[in-house]
Amino acid sequence: MNKSAIIIDDELTSVEALRGLLNRYCPDINVVDFAHGVVSGLQAIEKNNPDLVFLDVEMKDGVGFDILQQLPVEPRFQVIFVTAFDHYAIKAFRFCALDYLLKPVDPDLLVQAVDKAVKVSNEAMANKIKILQKNKNGNEKIVLPSKDEFFVAEVNEIIRCEANGNYTIFYLKNHQPQLVSKTLKEFDELLSGSKFLRIHKSHLINLEFVERYLPKDSQVIMKDGARVEVSRRRKDVFLKYLFNN
Structure with missing residues (x-):
């Protein structure tokens, strides 16, 4: 047509x-x-x-x-x-x-x-x-494309993002997780900055939702209760953030 x-x-x-x-x-x-x-x-x-x-x-x-x-x-x-x-x-x-x-x-x-x-x-x-x-x-909202729809999320409500093959799972405050048809690498490039940090090849977190860090296990406890691994390669950057904020 x-x-x-x-x-x-x-x-x-x-x-x-x-x-x-x-x-x-x-x-x-x-x-x-x-x-x-x-x-x-x-x-x-x-x-x-x-x-x-x-x-x-x-x-x-x-x-x-x-x-x-x-x-x-x-x-x-x-x-x-x-x-x-x-x-x-x-x-x-x-x-x-x-x-x-x-x-x-x-x-x-x-x-x-x-x-x-x-x-x-x-x-x-x-x-x-x-x-x-x-x-x-300022980029206050983000459109998250899935297979059948577009979900509009407040950037400050994103707790963390987790890689799932060629997809990314978004964990959000007050919403169900969203499976998004883009890679974590794309969102790392888009969101990384003052609030977001890639702490593992499979995890991008909103630093404002960090509750505790467990050095022995090299894990972060997020405010939603999730335990997220911090990779050895990215630990120094993460610790630098903790000590400077």
């Missing part, structure tokens, strides 16, 4: 490059219009009511987020962000499980992103964008 798309990007060369890739690798995507900024992008969306929007992050008259915030109603289209290098934006997208493409766009990743986008419901996309907007001043 053909899907209509618009490209919003202030670089004409990027627009032409992306349109060429779509014509070649995604023949079911019909580019019906393009725009070069926030104002013209809003006009193009209103005029065409597209199924899919490729949205540049940084433009001369604003950022792509501005378009989403200025829409009069919840978006009824899928969004794939396009960015050159903005690390903060990439992290924001990953927190919300939103797709993004790095310039220059890789054809294989483009096909994957389009395939995923056309399968996501408008409601799910609208919810992801809401989380993105709420996280504007």
Whole structure:
């Protein structure tokens, strides 16, 4: 089934490059219009009511987020962000499980992103964008994708994460554990910082939920009662945190 798309990007060369890739690798995507900024992008969306929007992050008259915030109603289209290098934006997208493409766009990743986008419901996309907007001043919520749904979790309610093959089990305050269809490595890269620490190849913990440390057993007792092993390789980093806080 053909899907209509618009490209919003202030670089004409990027627009032409992306349109060429779509014509070649995604023949079911019909580019019906393009725009070069926030104002013209809003006009193009209103005029065409597209199924899919490729949205540049940084433009001369604003950022792509501005378009989403200025829409009069919840978006009824899928969004794939396009960015050159903005690390903060990439992290924001990953927190919300939103797709993004790095310039220059890789054809294989483009096909994957389009395939995923056309399968996501408008409601799910609208919810992801809401989380993105709420996280504007800090990543307070995270979207956890499972096989059949997306679970929205407060970051400060994550007690710990445990590797389970290519999946990750999230243990949350006041919620049942969530089996998430991403690896622990991905969440380590996303969450590690002031509050989260990888203490074992299979365990990422929220340091604010540490209750006790048992040196003899090299284990941490979490506030939910779980005993989590601290590996020898990561013990020094963990102990440094304990003594400095």
